[in-house]
Amino acid sequence: MKIIVDAMGGDHAPQAPVMGAIQANREYGVNVVLVGIGEVILETLEKNGIKDLPAGVEIVHASQVVEMEDNPARAFRDKKDSSLTVGLTMLKNGEGDAFVSAGSTGALLSGATLVVKRIKGIRRAAMAPVVPSGSGGTVLIDCGANAECPPEYLLQFAYMGSYYAEHVLGRPSPKVGLLNIGVEPSKGTSLQTTVYPMLEEAGKAGRINFVGNIEAREAVEGAVDVLVSDGYSGNIFLKTMEGTGLFLAHNLKAMFKKNLITKLAAVLVSGGLKEFKKLMDAGEVGGTALLGISKPVIKAHGSSDDYAIKNAIRQARDYINADIISSIEANVDLMRLDGSTLKPKE
Amino acid sequence: MKIIVDAMGGDHAPQAPVMGAIQANREYGVNVVLVGIGEVILETLEKNGIKDLPAGVEIVHASQVVEMEDNPARAFRDKKDSSLTVGLTMLKNGEGDAFVSAGSTGALLSGATLVVKRIKGIRRAAMAPVVPSGSGGTVLIDCGANAECPPEYLLQFAYMGSYYAEHVLGRPSPKVGLLNIGVEPSKGTSLQTTVYPMLEEAGKAGRINFVGNIEAREAVEGAVDVLVSDGYSGNIFLKTMEGTGLFLAHNLKAMFKKNLITKLAAVLVSGGLKEFKKLMDAGEVGGTALLGISKPVIKAHGSSDDYAIKNAIRQARDYINADIISSIEANVDLMRLDGSTLKPKE
Numbered sequence: 036m037k038i039i040v041d042a043m044g045g046d047h048a049p050q051a052p053v054m055g056a057i058q059a060n061r062e063y064g065v066n067v068v069l070v071g072i073g074e075v076i077l078e079t080l081e082k083n084g085i086k087d088l089p090a091g092v093e094i095v096h097a098s099q100v101v102e103m104e105d106n107p108a109r110a111f112r113d114k115k116d117s118s119l120t121v122g123l124t125m126l127k128n129g130e131g132d133a134f135v136s137a138g139s140t141g142a143l144l145s146g147a148t149l150v151v152k153r154i155k156g157i158r159r160a161a162m163a164p165v166v167p168s169g170s171g172g173t174v175l176i177d178c179g180a181n182a183e184c185p186p187e188y189l190l191q192f193a194y195m196g197s198y199y200a201e202h203v204l205g206r207p208s209p210k211v212g213l214l215n216i217g218v219e220p221s222k223g224t225s226l227q228t229t230v231y232p233m234l235e236e237a238g239k240a241g242r243i244n245f246v247g248n249i250e251a252r253e254a255v256e257g258a259v260d261v262l263v264s265d266g267y268s269g270n271i272f273l274k275t276m277e278g279t280g281l282f283l284a285h286n287l288k289a290m291f292k293k294n295l296i297t298k299l300a301a302v303l304v305s306g307g308l309k310e311f312k313k314l315m316d317a318g319e320v321g322g323t324a325l326l327g328i329s330k331p332v333i334k335a336h337g338s339s340d341d342y343a344i345k346n347a348i349r350q351a352r353d354y355i356n357a358d359i360i361s362s363i364e365a366n367v368d369l370m371r372l373d374g375s376t377l378k379p380k381e
Numbered sequence: 382m383k384i385i386v387d388a389m390g391g392d393h394a395p396q397a398p399v400m401g402a403i404q405a406n407r408e409y410g411v412n413v414v415l416v417g418i419g420e421v422i423l424e425t426l427e428k429n430g431i432k433d434l435p436a437g438v439e440i441v442h443a444s445q446v447v448e449m450e451d452n453p454a455r456a457f458r459d460k461k462d463s464s465l466t467v468g469l470t471m472l473k474n475g476e477g478d479a480f481v482s483a484g485s486t487g488a489l490l491s492g493a494t495l496v497v498k499r500i501k502g503i504r505r506a507a508m509a510p511v512v513p514s515g516s517g518g519t520v521l522i523d524c525g526a527n528a529e530c531p532p533e534y535l536l537q538f539a540y541m542g543s544y545y546a547e548h549v550l551g552r553p554s555p556k557v558g559l560l561n562i563g564v565e566p567s568k569g570t571s572l573q574t575t576v577y578p579m580l581e582e583a584g585k586a587g588r589i590n591f592v593g594n595i596e597a598r599e600a601v602e603g604a605v606d607v608l609v610s611d612g613y614s615g616n617i618f619l620k621t622m623e624g625t626g627l628f629l630a631h632n633l634k635a636m637f638k639k640n641l642i643t644k645l646a647a648v649l650v651s652g653g654l655k656e657f658k659k660l661m662d663a664g665e666v667g668g669t670a671l672l673g674i675s676k677p678v679i680k681a682h683g684s685s686d687d688y689a690i691k692n693a694i695r696q697a698r699d700y701i702n703a704d705i706i707s708s709i710e711a712n713v714d715l716m717r718l719d720g721s722t723l724k725p726k727e
Contacts, residue, residue, distance in 0.1 A: 169628055179562055183570040216525055216616040224529040224613050251617045255624030267570050268617050270562040271597045275621035278601030282515055283629055286660055290653035300649035307636035307643060314632055 039131035042071030043100045043118040044138025053079040055344025066091040070122040097121035107141025123150040133331035133351035137339045156367035160327035170257025179270035186229045191370045195326040196261035202357035209260035212249030322347035385477035388417030389446045389464040390484025399425040401690025412437040416468040443467035453487025469496040479677035479697035483685045502713035506673035516603025525616035532575045537716045541672040542607035548703035555606035558595030668693035
């Protein structure tokens with residue numbers, strides 16, 4: 036197994052991706068390919084006391100870097116020798132089994148879609164982060180790749196999210212819910228009322244474990260393993276969660292900083308407080324899978340440190356091992372509307 | 382000023398609405414009319430040691446009660462002698478200046494729309510709660526009354542929310558933002574991209590203080606005074622906030638209950654912790670105004686105790702005093718699309 040890592044992507048590049056990859060190689064025994072400006076990667080390794088390239092670590096030179104200012108839709112084409120485009124092209128050509136990047140989300144999504152391509156029959160790739168919830172994490176699909184979705188997209192998201200939860204996260208018969216504003220099948224916009232019977236049918240046929248509409252509040256409590264949503268609403272859900280966590284963290288900090296007595300209290304619960312803060316910080320657990328792409332692509336958070344990159348690489352490993360892309364390919368006909376008139380638009 | 386109170390609505394009726402109204406009468410000097418089953422109201426007063434009706438408190442008998450099982454769209458018609466229908470009819474006939482109820486949201490919304498009616502030219506009434514945020518509370522409009530909205534609704538929500546924030550909450554030149562998944566005008570679904578230039582135009586003309594698209598995370602931080610949204614997304618925002626608060630409260634509790642030392646810490650911060658918990662509990666601050674109805678109607682939270690009802694009555698008083706309904710009526714032509722072809726459907 037060989038995992039291609041974008042050495043130039045993210046707020047803490049090259050340090051975080053380079054050293055995250057080194058740690059993943061050490062810890063998980065996976066082969067890694069660092070793609071980026073050769074001398075910069077070598078410098079980073081040296082700075083971290085690594086003089087000889089460890090076994091299973093390769094470097095592939097790419098002279099350009101995709102910046103946040105670049106047009107996300109065109110970056111992979113405008114910068115053909117960027118770590119992004121070179122890495123994705125290697126993935127496409129089978130010179131690696133997965134691609135991990137902490138760079139621009141939009142550029143990665145466009146690049147993955149147009150270089151690596153979608154699975155045949157899948158209308159759109161979706162961003163599927165694992166968001167913290169009462170059940171230890173819920174797959175949210177989609178969280179913003181597709182603002183506006185016809186029903187067929189959501190049907191496909193449900194299947195892809197279910198396969199991911201089952202085979203990558205190890206949840207047997209994952210509960211799939213449709214994000215909605217009430218539990219009755221009549222609730223929501225025409226999108227939800229149209230998708231509901233499709234998911235219900237898939238559930239009755241035993242293809243997914245559809246448990247019905249789920250309100251946002253119950254979703255946070257962990258009522259489902261997979262939360263199906265259009266990208267606009269999914270993004271509102273994800274960002275509201277993040278914002279509320281930060282807002283409450285801020286107020287909690289103020290509470291503990293009030294006076295000497297409260298500061299003492301903070302010391303007494305310092306261990307638990309650390310865990311609690313992590314819970315509030317975490318908009319997402321690990322990296323976000325781009326489901327629907329024909330090979331595994333993982334978007335690590337832009338602010339990833341080396342530990343986070345290492346985890347994203349582990350996630351890529353699990354994604355490869357689970358081989359859910361084959362499952363999606365084998366079942367893609369079930370995810371299409373009869374006599375589908377919805378042609379994918381590029 | 383006379384405020385009509387639904388004595389039978391809410392989880393803690395009749396105790397909460399009856400005693401909340403009595404307290405509001407005492408504290409704010411407003412006249413209140415308790416509408417509900419006469420003997421039940423009298424019993425409740427007696428149980429609380431009130432033998433003679435205080436000055437400024439009236440009782441109006443209504444023999445029926447709208448239950449949660451009743452069809453929300455038809456309840457006001459099916460139960461013509463319910464506290465809901467009698468109270469709303471009194472409001473319509475000018476026998477009171479506002480109506481406050483903690484009963485069924487759907488029944489109240491339908492009843493208010495069809496008995497009291499909307500302001501002429503306003504397409505839909507919206508639910509506008511004040512949600513906790515970094516700036517001390519943000520008016521969210523709409524939070525679920527209208528799952529699916531054409532652009533004109535959102536234009537009207539923006540104006541109504543702005544008037545409410547300015548005149549009822551006392552925010553000078555309130556910042557109005559459009560809930561979205563990015564700040565660029567091109568972001569979101571076709572709804573947001575269509576509404577953006579309309580709000581921009583209203584902003585440029587100095588009619589509202591439109592500050593652009595607002596992501597959910599910044600909205601929670603308190604970036605705006607008014608957050609404009611379709612009801613579906615607004616509900617996702619509100620319920621995610623509530624859910625995240627409850628989820629974190631649960632984890633915080635577990636942290637403090639771990640052992641004797643952490644329990645001591647809890648005692649040391651008990652004062653602040655109480656405030657903090659309130660912050661996490663509060664999905665909404667006070668009652669929710671039904672904006673767009675031709676007279677002030679306030680929905681108090683179903684779980685309201687007497688203190689919450691008292692506050693909802695104070696809010697109704699402020700709503701009446703602010704007289705924003707006149708402002709909406711005077712400016713309603715600015716809130717309509719040119720040559721509007723959108724006919725309101727009942």
